[in-house]
Amino acid sequence: MSTTTTAPSGFSPRVALQKVGTSLSNMVMPNIPALIAWGILTAFFIPDGWTPNEPLASAVGPMIHYLLPLLIANTGGRMIYEARGAVVGVIATMGVIAGSDWLIAQDNAAALQEWVEGGNAESAFTELPQVHMFIGAMIMAPLAAWVMKKLDALWSNHIPAGFEMLVNMFSAGIFGFIALVAGFFGLAPLVNALMSLLADGVAALINAHLLPLVSILIEPAKVFFLNNAINHGVLTPLGIADAGTNGKSVLFLLESNPGPGVGILLAYTFFGRGAARASAPGAAIIQFFGGIHEIYFPYVLMKPILILAAIGGGMAGVAVNVAFGTGLQAPAAPGSIVAIFAVAARDSYLGIALAVLAAAGVSFALSALFLKIGKQDDGDIAAATAKMEQMKGKKSSVAGALTGAGAAAAADGSDHTGPISKIVFACDAGMGSSAMGATVLRKKVRAAGFEDVEVTNKAISSLNDEWDVVVTQKELTDRARQRTGSAVHVSVDQFMNSPRYDEVVELVETRNGTAGAAAAPAATTSEVAGAPGDSILSPASIVLSGTASDSASGIDEAGALLVAAGAVDQGYVSAMHDREATVSTFMGNGLAIPHGTNEAKSSIQRSAMSIVRYPDGIDWNGNPTTFVIGIAGVGNEHLELLQKVAMTFSDPAQVQRLENATTTEEILEILGDSKE
Incomplete structure (x- = not known):
């Protein structure tokens, strides 16, 4: 398991951007199926679609304006604080959506009043469109979830017993309301202004016929794993807004075009050397049809001048897409030629095909030139892959499959290469x-x-x-x-x-x-004293001299004590046997802790523990066992006592005290009696 990779020291802007990009990607990527569904709905049923259908087309607007941002908010909040974070994240994002709509409505009303007073009846009045709150969701939901998590930590140890549900429900509801108001008046104006600024910038590039220049930023960013911050942070929200207005957007094609990458890989196929040449054809197939663009990054890192080939190919592809007025109706994820054509606008198939060919052709020509005129070794693709993974911060299973690095990673367990937190x-x-x-x-x-x-x-x-x-x-x-x-x-x-x-x-x-x-x-034993109480472990659930002879009868004996305590029904004891049949619950130091499966939690009425001591020991699937502790836990109520059990059994002296104890009260005292 040991590894020689050390964490980089100090602040790295590239790493910081990678983390931002990864977070954005983790919020957007799980919801790509919903974006694809919206794209299909748009492609077929809007007035300009393949099969116009007014009733079904009525779902297009609500999906893009409410459903998709709220799905992203749900994912973003859940990333920070599981289900609780998801709920408050969605509530807060709804405030941002409503605040944006209210501001747009105010601006439209003022513009209409000005239009009427100006006597412009001969010209049509143009309303400002809605701003779809994708960026708002990606900011507000994680922020609200994080604040909720911190607030819960403040009062988690001060809630009176029996009031947990009341406090948890109302605290989330009250904070959700506060976050909604904050989003309405605070974040919505900022996001509206940001989206307007970004949209104006893109429009200026398009009007000046300079959009291909964005490849100067995007193509190197892809190789250094900064593309997620650009793609999911800027291009996807802008593209969705553009597609919502125009039915398609070229912005979805700026990063996803597979042409630049496949051109580089084809050049290695014909003009490369050694392992790089041998692996390039397989990589090209994965990149073009599978849409995994990172497969070609090590080939660029072996010869960094090939970044110029990627830029040239990207610019050529964007230029062709702009010339033909192409666009996708939803993001293409992954960046496969199959995914691209699946969400392409009905008038864009030819232009997209030509753009991919142009990108691949230019990239291939430049790569072939650089490979032929420059010094080329035998192609240390493994070293380049390792360099890529170091920049990325984790192993690449796809690149590893081509280079053999995947097997080595599995052997030493070092799938992760960054700091441990x-x-x-x-x-x-x-x-x-x-x-x-x-x-x-x-x-x-x-x-x-x-x-x-x-x-x-x-x-x-x-x-x-x-x-x-x-x-x-x-x-x-x-x-x-x-x-x-x-x-x-x-x-x-x-x-x-x-x-x-x-x-x-x-x-x-x-x-x-x-x-x-x-x-x-x-920690000393005295520092971990204080068990949760008789409701978890009582003297009646402690047996000093058990009668079982093996793991099966030991489970029955410990489980019977849980049933007698009114904590579980007999079905939970059966689940304890099912759990043991899957994975042994022997802990070491003569201790076994049998418990039910995850599916059996519905059989638990309350948290409880039982302890059975076997002075002569029993055989627990080949392991000599002296203590069997049965557990049934609701939420985290039993974890404090389990921690004390762990601390006790990690100390041989304390284990000896348990073995020598003559009363159940001594057992409770050693583990930490809560009635002190």
Whole structure:
């Protein structure tokens, strides 16, 4: 798992722009299907469409003005604060939309009054169009979600028991209202002015026949992974506004044209050398038909002068598109020739085809010239790919498939190459084993002085690709990798005392450098005293001498205590067996923590824990086990006690105390009695 890549020090404008672009892309990309659906609706059913249909065309306006921005707001808020952030983000964005409409209506009313008083009856009055709040959504929703998250953190530990739902609901509703008003009067005027400025700038370029010059910015930006900030931050919102008015927009074609990239790859196919020449044909197919443009970036980085070829091809393509008046009705994502033609305006097919050919031809000619006249080695495509990945901040599975780097990355687990700020333990239900492991590693990370590194636990089903390091039991790693492909994946056999934890700490030290804070002292048993209370773990749910002989009967015994406590029904005990059949809940240090699957949470009436001690030990799927702790958790109510269990079982002296305890009260005292 070790890696030699170190995090760059200091502030990097390129990295900052990449992060902005990635955030914008993460908000827009999941909603591209909705944009495509809107494009198809426009292509067929508006008056100028293939099959005009007035009733269906009535959905075009509401989709672009309300549905699409609110979908982006939902995604942006969810990225910051899950479902709660999504809700307040949508509410706040609705304020920006309404505020923009109100301002446009005021401006139109004033302009109409001026038109009437000026006696311009012989000329038509032109209203200002609506401003579609895509940029507003990408600003307001994450901001509102972030503020909501910070507010919740302020009062999370001060809510009286039983009032959690009341406080959570009303706090989100009240803050959502406040954010709506702030968006209405604060952000809406700013976004209206920004969109007007950007639209005027693009219109000036088009009127001056200078639009092809944008390729001087876009093509190098693509190679250095700054394209998302330009594409999703500026071109997509402007293109959607343009398409909403004119039925199509050439702005969607500025970045997505596959011609410049395929021209470079074809030049390598005929005039390249070594591994670069051998891999270029496959890369060209992936780039042109699959739409994965990053596949050609390493070929440019091997010979940076080829950026000029990409610029030349991009300018040629834009010039042809402008000359033929072409446009797409929605963004083409990915930038595949198939996706482009799928959303092309009905009058643009020929012009787009010629633009792609022109871009590829110019790019091919310039690339061939540079490859023939310049010094060319054998084409170290692997080194160029590594350079690209270093700039990007994570591994490229597509480029790695062509160069063999993908297999190496999988072998050492270093799919992520940047600093480490977020570590997650993931298990099936996100309750027991992952919570224990997170506690143990959090202690180690804090002791190393990295107070700002987040270490938490989640269910695998709730993961997304935001984590830097993902720790799972080895049976679950493949499932986690499907959801978090860009993270470092660490597989462990057990969560209590795995040596891989020290490797994770070493990785954090390598990537993040020397910690700025002094090392935190290790917590003592007295510092972690204070269990949540008898409602979670009571003396009646503690057995000092169990009768089970193996894992199956151990689950039955611990589960029966949970049922007797009124916390779960018998179906949850069955789910505990299902969980064990999938992944062992043995933690290490003689401890097993059986619990139900994620799907069985509906069987839980309240949070509870049970403890069964086996003085002679039992066999837990080949592991000698002395303590079995059954858990059933609603929300996070049980996590505080689980953290104390983790701290206790990571200390051999405390484990010995538990083994020597003669009463249930001693067990509670060691773990931390809440009635102190």
